[in-house]
Amino acid sequence: MTQTRWMLPEGVEEILPPDAWQVELLRRKLLDLYRSWGYELIMPPLVEYLDSLLTGAGEALEQQTFKLTDQLSGRTLGLRADVTPQAARIDANRMAQDVPARLCYIDSVLRTRPASDGDARTLRQVGCELFGHDGVDSDREVIALMLETLAAAGVPDVHIDVGHVGVFRALAAHAGLQPDAEAEIFDLLQRKSRPDLAAAAIGDVAKPLFEALMGMNGGREVIDRARDAFAGCGSAVEQALDAMDTTLEWLATAHPTLPVHVDLAELRGYRYHTGLVFGAFIADHGRELARGGRYNNVGAAFGSGRAATGFSANLHDLLRFGQQADAPMNAALAQPEHSDEHVRAARASGQVVVRGLPGAADPAHTATFEETGESWAVKPAPSKSGNST
Numbered sequence: 092m093t094q095t096r097w098m099l100p101e102g103v104e105e106i107l108p109p110d111a112w113q114v115e116l117l118r119r120k121l122l123d124l125y126r127s128w129g130y131e132l133i134m135p136p137l138v139e140y141l142d143s144l145l146t147g148a149g150e151a152l153e154q155q156t157f158k159l160t161d162q163l164s165g166r167t168l169g170l171r172a173d174v175t176p177q178a179a180r181i182d183a184n185r186m187a188q189d190v191p192a193r194l195c196y197i198d199s200v201l202r203t204r205p206a207s208d209g210d211a212r213t214l215r216q217v218g219c220e221l222f223g224h225d226g227v228d229s230d231r232e233v234i235a236l237m238l239e240t241l242a243a244a245g246v247p248d249v250h251i252d253v254g255h256v257g258v259f260r261a262l263a264a265h266a267g268l269q270p271d272a273e274a275e276i277f278d279l280l281q282r283k284s285r286p287d288l289a290a291a292a293i294g295d296v297a298k299p300l301f302e303a304l305m306g307m308n309g310g311r312e313v314i315d316r317a318r319d320a321f322a323g324c325g326s327a328v329e330q331a332l333d334a335m336d337t338t339l340e341w342l343a344t345a346h347p348t349l350p351v352h353v354d355l356a357e358l359r360g361y362r363y364h365t366g367l368v369f370g371a372f373i374a375d376h377g378r379e380l381a382r383g384g385r386y387n388n389v390g391a392a393f394g395s396g397r398a399a400t401g402f403s404a405n406l407h408d409l410l411r412f413g414q415q416a417d418a419p420m421n422a423a424l425a426q427p428e429h430s431d432e433h434v435r436a437a438r439a440s441g442q443v444v445v446r447g448l449p450g451a452a453d454p455a456h457t458a459t460f461e462e463t464g465e466s467w468a469v470k471p472a473p474s475k476s477g478n479s480t
Contacts, residue, residue, distance in 0.1 A: 100212075101212075102205045102210065102211050102212035102213070103211070103212060103213050104211045104213055104407075109417075109420075110410075112420075113410055113415060113417075114215070114406060114407070114410055116415075117243075117244060117406065117409065117410055117413075117415060118197050118215070118217075118406060120243055121197065121217055121240060121243060121244075121406075122195070122197065124236075124239060124240065124243050125195040125219060125236070128193070128219075128236055128239075129193055130193040130194060130195040130219055130236075131192070131193060131194055131195070132194075132195055132196065133177075133178060133181055133194050133195070133196050134196070134198065135171070135174060135177035135178070135181065135196070135198065136177075137170060137171060137198075137199065137201075138159075138168050138169065138170055138171070139168065139169060139171065139177070140161075140166055140167070140168060140169070141156070141158060141166075141167040141168060141169040142167075143176075143180060143393075144156060144169040144171055144172075144176055144177070145169065145176075146176065146180075146392040146393065151360075151362045151363065152172045152173055152176070154203065154204070155172040155173075155202045155203050155204060156169045156170065156171075156172045156202075156203065157169065157170040157172075157201055157203055158170075170201045171200050171201070172200055172201065172202045172203075173200060173216065173403075174196050174198055174200060174216050174218060174403070175218065175220065175386075175401065175403060176389075178194050178196065178218075178220045178401070179220075179222075179386075179389050179390040179393060179399065180390070180393045181194065182194065182220070182222040182223075182390055182395070182397065182399070183390035183393035183394050183395035183397070184393055184394060184395070186222065188223070188395055188397070190223060191221060191222060191223035191224045191229070192221070192222040192223055193219070193220075193221050193222075194219070194220045194221075194222070195217075195218065195219045195220075196216070196217070196218055197215060197216070197217045197406060198215070198216060199213065199214070199215055199216075200213075200214050200215075200216045201213055201214075202214070206378065207378075211407070214405045214406075214407065215405065215406035215407060216403055216404070216405060216406070217240070217403065217404050217405070217406045217409070218383075218401060218402060218403030218404065219233065219236055219237075219401055219402060220399060220400070220401035221233055221399065221400050221401060222390070222397050222398070222399045223397050223398060223399075224398055224400075225385075225387060225398035227334050227337045227338055227341075227367075229398075229400050230334070230338060230366070230367045230385060230400050231338060231341055233383060233400050233401055233402055234251075234338070234342075234369055234383075234402075235345070236402070237369075237371060237381050237383060237402040237404075238251075238346065238349070238371070240381065240402075240404065240409070241371055241380065241381060241404075241409070241413075244409035244410065244412075244413035244415065245413035245414035245415050246373060246380060246409060246412050246413045246414075247373070247414060248373055248374060249349070249371050249372070249373060249380075250349065250350035250351070250352065250371075250372055250373070251342075251349065251350075251351055251352070251369055251370065251371050251372070252351075252352045252353075252354055252357055252369065252370045252372065252379075253335065253338065253339065253342075253351060253352070253353055253354075253367070253368075253369050254335075254353070254354050254355055254356070254357040254358065254359070254367075254368045254369070255331045255332075255334065255335050255355065255366060255367050255368065256358050256360075256364045256365065256366065256368055256384075257327060257328075257330070257331035257334075257365065257366050258304070258317065258321070258328055258331045258332065258355050259277070259280070259304065259355075259356075259358055260327070260365075261324065261325055261327035261328040261331060262297075262300050262301065262304060262321065262324060262328065263276070264325070264327070265300075265324045265325050265328075266293065266294070266296065266297035266300060266301075267297075268293065268297065272291075272292075272293055275291060276288070276291065276293065276301055277358060279291065279301075279305075280301070280304065280305055280356045280358060281356075281358065283305060283356070285302070285305065288301060288302060288305065289302070300320075300321065300324070303320040303321070304320075304355055304356050305356050306356075307320075307353075307354070307355035307356060308352065308353060308354040308355070308356065308357075309352070309353060310351075310352075310353060311336075311339045311343070311351075311353065313353040313354075313355065314332055314335060314336045314339070314353070317332055317355060318332055331366070334366065334367060335353070335367065338367060339351065339353070357370075359379075359382060359384070360382075360384055360386070363386050363389055364384045364385060364386050365385055365386055365387045365388070366384065366385030366387065366400075367384055367385050367400075368382075368383070368384030368385075369382070369383055369384060369402075370382040370383075371404075373412060376412065380404055380405075380408055380409065380412060381402055381403065381404035382402060382403065382404075383400070383401050383402025383403065384400065384401075384402075385398075385399070385400040386399050386400070386401075387399060420443050420455075420457075421442075421443055421457050421458065422443040422444065422445045422454070422455070422456045422457060422458070423437070423442060423443065423444050423445070423456060423457075423458040423459060423460040423469045424444075424445055424447055424453060424454070424456040424458070424459055424460060425444050425445065425446050425447065425460035426446075426447050426460075427446065427447060427448075427449060429460055429462055429467075430462065433460075433462055433466075433467040434446070434460070434467075436467065437460065437467055437469070442469060444460055456472070457471070457472050458470060458471050458472055459472065
């Protein structure tokens with residue numbers, strides 16, 4: 092029994108030295124980046140009433156949310172599985188409604204199931220949300236900041252996928268699909284199952300539209316193909332394609348070396364996204380490292396249905412796939428007789444100083460703290476390389 096008491100639940104991780112400093116240093120680096128873009132930091136609570144966490148953008152998280160009973164109120168609480176719904180609540184109730192709000196966060200989330208076998212259920216979610224503006228300019232800002240985030244983490248060879256759930260929504264409305272049929276077609280599109288789509292009972296008018304949509308992936312030429320295939324399907328389709336075309340043109344200009352893949356059948360976050368959606372990928376990793384999109388009116392359940400767009404990522408994944416420099420402690424060992432004044436001055440200058448303890452083995456260090464009269468200095472430890480005689 093005692094041999095298992097130290098074990099953690101499956102998918103629950105702890106971070107130990109020296110990795111914990113790497114996580115913290117990247118966290119600080121990203122927060123400095125977001126502050127330079129004018130994003131305000133929020134720190135929502137880890138636990139909230141369940142009906143608040145599962146409102147709006149959180150409805151799709153019901154199966155991922157741990158639940159418990161509040162001993163004070165008797166109401167059901169949830170441990171957050173995503174910070175985005177909390178950001179929407181904060182914008183609706185705490186922020187000025189006549190100007191855009193830019194919010195950022197880096198916080199722990201807990202999920203009942205891992206994304207796939209072997210993944211963690213404890214994540215440090217990093218993200219930015221922009222409320223109060225509806226248009227390609229705010230979408231562009233969020234995509235640019237997502238790419239800056241990946242660059243700051245040192246993630247190499249990024250490529251992004253771009254889609255627009257508005258195309259599918261408009262086609263479903265044009266075809267007169269009922270909610271059950273729409274959900275079925277959505278599932279078939281995500282599985283890229285052409286045989287099942289061919290067998291779906293959605294009518295001879297609707298079927299060719301969704302068969303065409305399933306194949307709408309590739310480069311920017313997809314937009315022209317979609318305009319031809321969906322001509323006459325309504326202005327909502329045209330508006331969605333225009334928004335995508337404008338975004339792709341900007342990406343080609345601002346990030347000319349960035350590989351961009353267009354997929355109109357990629358409907359990530361369909362249940363709450365309303366417009367442009369995007370994800371950042373790297374080779375040999377099947378899931379996106381960062382993802383985001385537009386989710387207008389999700390705050391309506393909290394009293395303010397403002398336009399919104401944003402992105403999020405897992406800080407641990409950014410560190411895992413990024414190329415961050417090591418963060419060695421470079422500690423200098425100070426003996427008990429060294430003056431507190433000099434040790435304080437060294438620490439204030441950024442030097443790590445470890446006090447030796449009487450009767451204890453010296454802690455690991457790379458330098459020695461030395462005093463000379465009124466000054467102090469750090470003497471590097473002798474190199475261990477070379478031949479001994």
